[in-house]
Amino acid sequence: MTIEEFHSxxxxxxxxxxxxxxxxxxxxxxxxxxxxxxERARQIPLREAE
Incomplete structure (x- = not known):
């Protein structure tokens, strides 16, 4: 096996x-x-700070 065949x-x-x-x-x-x-992760930016 040549290096070209191995590369392929x-x-x-x-x-x-x-x-x-x-x-x-x-x-x-x-x-x-x-x-x-x-769905829970999608709402993270919209939650109010607790």
Whole structure:
């Protein structure tokens, strides 16, 4: 295996890994169980100082 072939393999692996990671993060963020936490976090700037 030459260095060029190895580089091509690593580049392909990195792209696949990036899309799998991105898809996992998006899926995790959009889970219905996370909605309540995001709603509470969205209201933080609008709350009165306690």
């Amino acid at each position: 393999l690593l580049l392909t692996t990195w792209i696949v890994w990036f899309f799998v990671l991105f898809g996992g993060i998006v899926t995790w963020a959009l889970l219905p169980s996370r909605r309540e936490k995001f």
